[in-house]
Amino acid sequence: MSEIIKTEAIVLSKINFSDTSKIATLFTKNYGKMNVIVKGGRQKNSGVGIIIDPINVVNLVVYQKNSRDIQILSSADLVHSFPKLKENFESLKYCIAIIELVNYFIHENETNERLFNGIKKIFLLMNDNSERSDIIFLRFFFFFLKEIGYDIRLDLCTLCEAKIEIREEQFINFSLGLICFDCSENQIISRTIPKELFDSMKCLKNRGSLNNFSLKQSSELIGILENFLKFHSEDFKGINSLKL
Ligand SMILES: [Zn+2]
Incomplete structure (x- = not known):
């Protein structure tokens, strides 16, 4: 038919x-x-x-x-057509990264109107240059992980569901997610996350405003999220447009 x-x-x-x-x-x-x-x-x-x-x-x-x-x-x-976005190398790079993620993780005929509207909004924000493009991208990345079923919870321990206490550093295991101090003793720690970076993660995930978020922290965090995705999808080798 x-x-x-x-x-x-x-x-x-x-x-x-x-x-x-x-x-x-x-x-x-x-x-x-x-x-x-x-x-x-x-x-x-x-x-x-x-x-x-x-x-x-x-x-x-x-x-x-x-x-x-x-x-x-x-x-x-x-x-x-987002002309201003396309003239700005940084914005363009992160938009191509979004396209790569969608192309890779969304399957044929899998409808997701919320994701569709989210991407459109992100492209408009990049076009308006309303915030640093890496920050807009990271906000998208957290949203995207949730939409494809790999949400990283930042409030509760992924193992025992205890509240994550304020500490000098937090612990993440790439295949499990964020784990509390007690659980961290018996688990492989893929990365420790310093308090400043962890606070920024919470702002990015919950659409809060960021203070003093450096480019170094930004690329560190993108690396953490990419690694988290790699552990959940064996064939995924990272985002090519961000390797440039
Ligand atoms: Zn725990």
Whole structure:
């Protein structure tokens, strides 16, 4: 059975296909991740070929057939192209990191409207340059972990569920999560987290305002979250765009 569907989508990637077309991977609001063929998308004067570009948010009309792996794009209108974000190397780098995470961890046809709206909002924040792009990215990273089922709890011990007390340092085990001082004695500690960094983690996770959060702390924390993800997904090798 084939039907015509309309949905909003974030363009994740595109590759050339044949002499004239492109295949794009999209994260749609109502149908999850989807591959579409953009017929004529390689031609220079193709409006739709220009609109279907990574990071852009578009409104789509697609001929969908459930038996097909790749759907046929009928038309697309641009909703946002985030021009200021794309001119700023730092913002661009973190937005590509978001795209990598979505491409890797979200499966085909897995709908998540909250995640869709979250990404769109993050791209708008990056475009407005409202906060340092690494900080916006980290706020997203905590939200994303929760959305894909790997939430890191910062208030309770993941093992005994005791309240995490204020201490000079906290303990994290990458496959378990945050563990309290008592439990830490019998567990492998992947990392100790100094108090300052831990306080920043709480602000980032709970959308609080940050004070004196250095770039060094930021890259340290991104590393911790990446390692946490690697322990939960064996094939995940880290975020390529952040290795640049
Ligand atoms: Zn405990």
